Amino acid sequence: MGxxxxxxxxxxxxxxxxxVLMMSGCASTTQVVLLPDPDGKVGVLEVSNMKGSQTLNxxxxxxxxxxxxxxxxxxxxxxxxxxxxxxxxALEAExxxxxxxxxxxRTGSAALSTESLTLLTKVIDAIQxxxxxxxxxxxxxxxxxxxxxxxxxxxxxAKAVADMLVKRGIDRQNIQETYHGEANPLVPTPDGVPEPRxxxxxxxxx
Amino acid sequence: xxxxxxxxxxxxxxxxCLVFICCSCIGTAAAEESRVGFxxxxxxxxxxxxxxxxxxxxxxxxLMENDVLVTGRIGSxxxxxxxxxxxxxxxxxxxxxxxxxxEPAKEKLSFIAQIKKGTVVYLTGLIAxxxxxxxxxxxxxxxxxVRGTHFAIKVEDPGI
Numbered sequence: 324m325g326x327x328x329x330x331x332x333x334x335x336x337x338x339x340x341x342x343v344l345m346m347s348g349c350a351s352t353t354q355v356v357l358l359p360d361p362d363g364k365v366g367v368l369e370v371s372n373m374k375g376s377q378t379l380n381x382x383x384x385x386x387x388x389x390x391x392x393x394x395x396x397x398x399x400x401x402x403x404x405x406x407x408x409x410x411x412x413a414l415e416a417e418x419x420x421x422x423x424x425x426x427x428x429r430t431g432s433a434a435l436s437t438e439s440l441t442l443l444t445k446v447i448d449a450i451q452x453x454x455x456x457x458x459x460x461x462x463x464x465x466x467x468x469x470x471x472x473x474x475x476x477x478x479x480x481a482k483a484v485a486d487m488l489v490k491r492g493i494d495r496q497n498i499q500e501t502y503h504g505e506a507n508p509l510v511p512t513p514d515g516v517p518e519p520r521x522x523x524x525x526x527x528x529x
Numbered sequence: 530x531x532x533x534x535x536x537x538x539x540x541x542x543x544x545x546c547l548v549f550i551c552c553s554c555i556g557t558a559a560a561e562e563s564r565v566g567f568x569x570x571x572x573x574x575x576x577x578x579x580x581x582x583x584x585x586x587x588x589x590x591x592l593m594e595n596d597v598l599v600t601g602r603i604g605s606x607x608x609x610x611x612x613x614x615x616x617x618x619x620x621x622x623x624x625x626x627x628x629x630x631x632e633p634a635k636e637k638l639s640f641i642a643q644i645k646k647g648t649v650v651y652l653t654g655l656i657a658x659x660x661x662x663x664x665x666x667x668x669x670x671x672x673x674x675v676r677g678t679h680f681a682i683k684v685e686d687p688g689i
Contacts (some may be wrong), residue, residue: 351687352684353644353668355673355681358650366653366677366679366680367676368676369673369676370672372675383530391669397664406681409681410681413618413622413649417615420613421654529613
C-alpha cells in the first residue's frame with residue numbers, strides 16, 4: 324500500500340519535472356506591446372499562433388503568450404512608465420528614423436534657389452541630430468530634352484546639393500551621390516512634357 | 530507494475546523529451562548574402578554572429594541576411610535597415626535576421642526576424658508600407674504580423 328503511494332508520488336513528480344523541462348526548452352513567455360509612432364499615430368499588430376490570434380491597435384496595448392499551444396492573452400493596456408522601464412535599453416538605443424528631403428529646380432537649371440538654401444539648413448540639422456554617416460543624394464530631371472543631356476543635368480543638380488552641404492561642414496565621405504537623369508520620375512509623363520515635380524534632388528539622411 | 534517496466538517507461542519518456550527539446554531548439558542556417566542594413570550605435574557587449582562566428586559590432590558595420598544580433602548581460606545595439614526601418618535591442622538578446630528582401634521595383638519585399646530571447650523595439654519602414662503582410666517577427670510561442678508601425682517585444686530567456 325505504502326509502496327504504491329510512493330510510486331504514484333514518484334510518477335507525478337517525474338511528470339512535473341518533464342513539464343518544466345519542456346516549457347523551459349520549447350517556450351518562454353513572449354510579450355508584445357504596441358507603441359505610438361514618433362509622430363503620435365498608432366499602427367496595428369496581429370499576434371498569433373496555432374491556437375488563436377489577437378489584434379493590437381491602441382497605444383501601450385499588450386498581449387502575452389506563454390506557449391505555442393495556448394492562444395495569446397486578451398490584450399490589455401499597460402502603463403507607459405512600466406513599458407518604458409521594461410524596454411529602457413532598447414528604447415535608448417533606438418536610432419532616429421531616416422528622413423528624406425526634396426529640392427526642386429527650374430527647367431534646365433542646377434542652381435539652388437533661396438528656398439532650397441533654407442531647406443538645406445534643415446538637412447544639416449537632420450544630419451547632426453543623427454550623427455549621420457550615410458547621406459544619399461540622388462539627382463533627377465523631367466522628360467524635357469535628350470536622355471544624355473538629362474543624365475548630365477541630374478549629375479550637376481546632385482553635385483550642386485552635395486557641394487553646398489560640404490561647404491557647410493558636412494564630410495564628403497559620408498555622402499553618396501547617384502544620378503538618374505529622367506529615368507526615375509516622381510510623376511511619370513510622356514517624353515518631352517515639362518513636370519516641375521520631377522526636376523529634383525532627393526536627399527535621404529540615415 | 531514491475532520495477533523494470535517502470536524504469537523502461539521512464540527512460541523512454543525522458544529520451545523522447547530530450548530529442549524533442551533538441552530538435553525544437555537547433556536552428557538551420559543557410560548562407561545567402563545581401564546587404565540588409567548597418568549598425569547605427571552600440572554600447573557594452575554587442576556582437577554580430579555570422580556563419581557561427583561572433584565578432585564585436587561596430588558603428589557602420591554592414592548587416593547581412595542570416596546575421597544574428599547578440600548582446601551580453603550589459604549591452605545594446607541600434608540598426609537601420611535598407612528599407613529605412615529602425616530596430617534596436619536591449620541586453621541579453623539574440624535576434625536572427627532570417628530573411629530580408631527589399632527590391633521594390635520587382636515587388637519583392639520581405640523581412641522576417643526571429644527573437645530567441647531579450648528585448649527588441651522596431652519601427653517599420655518601406656517594406657511594411659508597401660506590403661502589409663511582408664514583415665514578421667517570430668518567437669518560440671507566437672508570430673507577430675506587423676501591419677505597422679512601432680512596437681516592442683520581450684522574450685524571456687529560456688535559459689539554455
